[in-house]
Amino acid sequence: MRDRRKMNAMRSGVVVVGAMAFGYLTLYLGFKPFLEKAQLSVEHSQSQPSSSSSNYPESSSSQN
Structure with missing residues (x-):
């Protein structure tokens, strides 16, 4: 009986x-x-510096 339970x-x-x-696998293949597309978007956004953060110090220094 014990072997059957095991x-x-x-x-x-x-x-x-x-x-x-x-x-x-079903979810992975369905959402692949x-x-x-999301991974490429993230990689693309990380490879290019954002224009708003790079222009911010310049705009504040030009006001002085």
């Missing part, structure tokens, strides 16, 4: 892990275009 618990664990992996 086998059922192991089987349930394998099913849960498999379901979680399948769900992760959006994730890539």
